[in-house]
Amino acid sequence: MPPQPAALTGLASDPEPSGRGATRIQVAAAVRNALLTGRFIPGKAVTLRGLAKELGVSPMPVREVIQRLAAEKALEIQPNGRVQVPQMSRTRFDEILKTRLLLEPELAAMALGGLSAPDVRELERIDEHLDESLKSGDAEAYMQLNHAFHFRLYEAAGSEIMLPMVESLWLQFAPFMRTVYGRVGTVSLVDQHREAIAAITAKDTERLRRAIAADIADGMGIIGRENLAGP
Structure with missing residues (x-):
């Protein structure tokens, strides 16, 4: 389950x-x-x-x-x-997104050497359940599982500085994105996690950076910006 x-x-x-x-x-x-x-x-x-x-x-x-x-x-x-929760403005959204794109691919790259075979199997298990949530349209389960996937990966970096910063960013954007997914659904989301897992298996740092950046750009960047209210 x-x-x-x-x-x-x-x-x-x-x-x-x-x-x-x-x-x-x-x-x-x-x-x-x-x-x-x-x-x-x-x-x-x-x-x-x-x-x-x-x-x-x-x-x-x-x-x-x-x-x-x-x-x-x-x-x-x-x-x-x-x-x-603060209302999301375009300026705030763009800054959070930009900061995620700067930090999270690097944090994933730092984590690569610390990931074991059991870690990869757990990432695969989480992603399987995440795919089920996308198909069923369960936005809350998707949010939970997406967070679980990313932080299972990031925590392997052993970072005392970047990881808390990324955790803080997730707390700031998650409530807004939950309202977006509740409104537009999750079917259109593109799951880049398989590409990330393939990069981890291949020990390919640059490929992993690209996969995480694409995941952020698709999951938050495109859908979130399209659903921001106001000018």
């Missing part, structure tokens, strides 16, 4: 975390997953208290996580205390 997106609920039903730090880690994981799978809608505000209630925790760890995500530009805190 493909991995299923975690809901933004249910922390209270998990084993009791051992202290405040563990609770904050659980909250951070839940909120980040919610951003990556489009459970937060750009421009739609929520409250800290409402999020805390949904997660079954006190407001304090939620506030800490939200403040961190606001510093990463993934969320914004309004003067009245409500929280929302």
Whole structure:
């Protein structure tokens, strides 16, 4: 079975975390997953208290996580205390896309030497499930699986600087792209992951760079720009 997106609920039903730090880690994981799978809608505000209630925790760890995500530009805190995903502008979109195209092919190239045969098999497994989500039109599963594929690859780079930067970029663009995929569907998306896997198998760094760049340009660049509102 493909991995299923975690809901933004249910922390209270998990084993009791051992202290405040563990609770904050659980909250951070839940909120980040919610951003990556489009459970937060750009421009739609929520409250800290409402999020805390949904997660079954006190407001304090939620506030800490939200403040961190606001510093990463993934969320914004309004003067009245409500929280929302920033609206996507053309300028912001183009800058995120350009930065992804600069960083992610290089991060993939750095990862190439650290990938084992089991890693390649796992990438193939994820991509098989991703293809199923494209055929079925399940946008949320596609978002989850696409993230899983890229970060299974990128984490092999062992980067302490580029990887957090790329993670922050994904948190910033994912909610917008989820609304786009929900509107136009996923059937038209071109899966460049097979080419990336072939490049990994061949140990071809330049081919891998090109495959990742093409994946970003197709999956976000073309479809996202076409669906940006406004002038």
